[in-house]
Amino acid sequence: MIPAVMPTYARADLAFERGEGCWLVGTDGKRYLDFGSGVAVTALGHAHPHLVAALKSQAEKLWHCSNLYRIPGQEKLAERLVAHSFADTAFFCNSGAEAMEAAIKMARKYHDETGNPGRYRIVTTEGAFHGRTLATIAAGGQEKHLKGFEPAVDGFDQVPFGNLNALRAGIGAQTAAILLEPIQGEGGIRPLDIDYLKGARAAADEFGLLLIFDEVQCGMGRTGKLFAHEWAGVTPDIMGLAKGLGGGFPVGACLASEKAAIGMTAGSHGSTFGGNPLAMAVANAVLDVMLEPGFLAGVEMRGRLLKRRLEEAVAPHPNLVRGVRGNGMMLGLVCQAPNGEIQMALLDQGLITILAGDNVVRILPPLIVGEREIEDGADRVGRALKTLAAS
Ligand SMILES: *Cc1c(COP(=O)(O)O)cnc(C)c1O
DSSP states (O other): OOOSSOOOSOOOSOOEEEEEBTEEEETTSOEEEESSHHHHTOTTOBSOHHHHHHHHHHHTTOSOOOTTSOOHHHHHHHHHHHHTSSOSEEEEESSHHHHHHHHHHHHHHHHHHTTOTTOOEEEEETTOOOOSSHHHHHHHTOHHHHTTSOSOOSOEEEEOTTOHHHHHHTOOTTEEEEEEOSEESTTTSEEOOHHHHHHHHHHHHHHTOEEEEEOTTTTTTTTSSSSGGGGGTOOOSEEEEOGGGGBTBOOEEEEEOTTTTTTOOTTSSOOSSTTOHHHHHHHHHHHHHHTSTTHHHHHHHHHHHHHHHHHHHHTTOTTTEEEEEEETTEEEEEESSOHHHHHHHHHHTTEEOEEETTTEEEEOOOTTOOHHHHHHHHHHHHHHHHHHHHO
């Protein structure tokens, strides 16, 4: 018999009653160190007092009024995101997939508006993940997400990962944009190198294309910069955000330059819930914390410590975990043994992690993770691998 909750997830038999900072408390009463952050979402940990206060205070005033009216919290968040990025304007939605849908639509609209309506195709890379709507599974191009949902939405051309010649070869007369995750998340914490991102920018400029970055996972401070592309000194024309943006409250955003957003006039796109007052209050509170002087530098510094400690923990067990890759608080254990077995062993030690493609276990702690919890987490990794090795 089908469960009342549609079984689209292979869920762990584990539920949580509450969270406190980096910790989750299970309904079994056990405490778990949360190095998954609900897939890079709870960027400031659980029950952060500033976020709780912002949500409570907004909850007593106004939940929803629709985008038929001005929403002051939206204006404030948009102005702050614009001030701290390449972008001139922001569209708010509720999820990463919606942010990427907006990005895809905007790229098509840009060319339609500028006299090239035939340019609608978007070049994406192997291993990509952009969401689970019809267009975003086509953009991701992964067989496991597309199978049975054919016909795939037309307009996406996938090229091998990390190869600039292949990227350039994938560009044709109908290409509208290049879409990249600066660091692939679901694909297995696979960073694109700085030269590749620079080359993608140059190719976009050379062929009159828009460059879209999907920073739904790697953005919002996760790598120790507000946006991962800042490490490369390259800016996109359009960028999708979600996951960490609301610190656990569902919210997404599609940021764009004025040029890229030329076609996004009244009536061109919309969302009933997008940017509602509750989401905006929490996202503004998240930014309050992330923009505090020293916050991002702290993420970078502690991210380095975490990577070093993890490298030390996995080093004695190369037949289980080959190494650690990634940046800041977006790290991956590159597994030799099946990643599911490694993840189970970590869970047995009370450490929560997230699986990814390329046989990787993702380590995505809240950005507020302290040195004590970093040492604790790395010790748990060491113990889990030791136990696995002995079994
Ligand atoms: C999670 C994710 C998405 C999709 O976000 P949803 O909120 O699940 O729709 C898109 N792109 C990237 C890079 C992601 O990690």
